[in-house]
Amino acid sequence: MRSTQLSISCLSLTLLLAWAAPALAESGAETYRTKCIQCHGTGVLNAPKLGVAADWVERTKKGKAVLTRNAINGINQMPPKGGSLQLSGAEIEAVVVYMLAQLPGDGAAAKAKPVSTAAKTAKADSAAAAPKRVAEVAKPKPKPSAKKPKPRGKPVNTFNRLMRPPSQRNLPPTRDGIHDASSVETAALQHPKEAFGPMPKSNSGNRVDWVAALSKGIIDPRFDLEDDTKKPIVLDLNIVREVKGSMPDVVYPHKQHTEWLDCSNCHPSIFIPKKGANNISMASILLGQQCGVCHGRVAFPVSECRKCHSKNKSKVAKK
Amino acid sequence: MYESLPTITATRTDATVRTANRRGSAWLLAMLLIPAIFFSAANAEYGDVVINEVSEEAGMRPVVFPHWFHRIRFRCKVCHADLGFKFEAGGNDITMLKIIDGEYCGACHNGNIAWSVENCNLCHSGKPGTKTQVHESTLQKLVSPVKR
Numbered sequence A: 001m002r003s004t005q006l007s008i009s010c011l012s013l014t015l016l017l018a019w020a021a022p023a024l025a026e027s028g029a030e031t032y033r034t035k036c037i038q039c040h041g042t043g044v045l046n047a048p049k050l051g052v053a054a055d056w057v058e059r060t061k062k063g064k065a066v067l068t069r070n071a072i073n074g075i076n077q078m079p080p081k082g083g084s085l086q087l088s089g090a091e092i093e094a095v096v097v098y099m100l101a102q103l104p105g106d107g108a109a110a111k112a113k114p115v116s117t118a119a120k121t122a123k124a125d126s127a128a129a130a131p132k133r134v135a136e137v138a139k140p141k142p143k144p145s146a147k148k149p150k151p152r153g154k155p156v157n158t159f160n161r162l163m164r165p166p167s168q169r170n171l172p173p174t175r176d177g178i179h180d181a182s183s184v185e186t187a188a189l190q191h192p193k194e195a196f197g198p199m200p201k202s203n204s205g206n207r208v209d210w211v212a213a214l215s216k217g218i219i220d221p222r223f224d225l226e227d228d229t230k231k232p233i234v235l236d237l238n239i240v241r242e243v244k245g246s247m248p249d250v251v252y253p254h255k256q257h258t259e260w261l262d263c264s265n266c267h268p269s270i271f272i273p274k275k276g277a278n279n280i281s282m283a284s285i286l287l288g289q290q291c292g293v294c295h296g297r298v299a300f301p302v303s304e305c306r307k308c309h310s311k312n313k314s315k316v317a318k319k
Numbered sequence B: 001m002y003e004s005l006p007t008i009t010a011t012r013t014d015a016t017v018r019t020a021n022r023r024g025s026a027w028l029l030a031m032l033l034i035p036a037i038f039f040s041a042a043n044a045e046y047g048d049v050v051i052n053e054v055s056e057e058a059g060m061r062p063v064v065f066p067h068w069f070h071r072i073r074f075r076c077k078v079c080h081a082d083l084g085f086k087f088e089a090g091g092n093d094i095t096m097l098k099i100i101d102g103e104y105c106g107a108c109h110n111g112n113i114a115w116s117v118e119n120c121n122l123c124h125s126g127k128p129g130t131k132t133q134v135h136e137s138t139l140q141k142l143v144s145p146v147k148r
Helices: A002-019 A021-040 A054-058 A064-073 A089-101 A108-112 A117-125 A130-137 A145-148 A184-188 A192-196 A210-215 A254-260 A284-285 B010-023 B025-033 B067-071 B075-084 B097-100
Strands: A238-241 A250-253 B049-051 B064-065
Touching: A021 A089, A021 A184, A021 A192, A192 B067, A210 A254, A210 B025, A238 A254, A250 A254
Parallel strands: none
Antiparallel strands: A238 A250, B049 B064
């Protein structure tokens, strides 16, 4: 299963590279984030840190080709391919290009003389690595150098001023601001993107549609601590709550909830099990009561109005 | 390098509650609908719980519990009904003694269902100084001038 997925993603990467060499740095960034960041993001084992010039000055003098070869074969404490043996030579080269591009001043020395080390290694490496792609890969890339050097300090007119920009979503634990990146074990924690990859997407929260992931069988969380064959008893009962004004009525579905939860999680501590017996309002939901005990904390956030307010009124009431 | 973390102070929450009671939902809704929402140094996963009731006092980093990771493996019911975790960050009086005796995290992190407690820093992985919180919760996300 895992290896199928992997080869599919390798395949798509191959296609991607063949068609769009400029996307190289981009894919290098992605590989870096999933396979190399543990060491190169933190400096563990004295790995040269991403973007830290002092760690790289001596190394860049070797040239990109040698760096790539060392990354492929391993050097001192650096295991071959950083331990991700499934990566092709070209993929490693893409990461090296990305790493060099992150240096202030841009590691130009290393980029001046691109040699096709990757060509040799990649060919031997896997059937997936087509020579044609490698030729593309070995061409000098203007893209990464055009992007840098990174401006120092925060620019004033960022596109998103108060909202989190897309580049800041689903960050790995080492960069998420609540984990201690200097702790070696933090690097062992899973990158959310890796786990979320196969799941249906949504617009908020974890950016994953948990209901769809479950109903499509993409995830199968246990219902019992030990016995993974036990299944929940699902109650299919919708409760419609009428809402004054223009907002559509709220349909509360027992079905999706009893997939995840036990009756005792809500009854009677949060809701009296009687239609209309509870006085629910948006204000209390926003403050983390009633539906807001879970929504806006772990289950999808309150910003997803339409998921709850799902029943359009036949005639919009006007006041 | 990092700015201080976006925690809502107690006074802020109280003020919000009081205002909400006085003026009702319209005010809160207006607040939510301001298209400007939350931007800070901490960008962790929605639903990550930091538990730091006793850890730092005892010289360990705060604990980070990732909901997203665990809900791929277990339904909420297992922890919140069978194992008795209350829906409240920091509200369960978890201690290492209870954990090694098989309660709370220890019901699974026992070398049987999941890796065992000797891996201290996989749980105690929080940035020093981070307070108990549910990361990205509604109140934490609402734009407020005190935060910046």
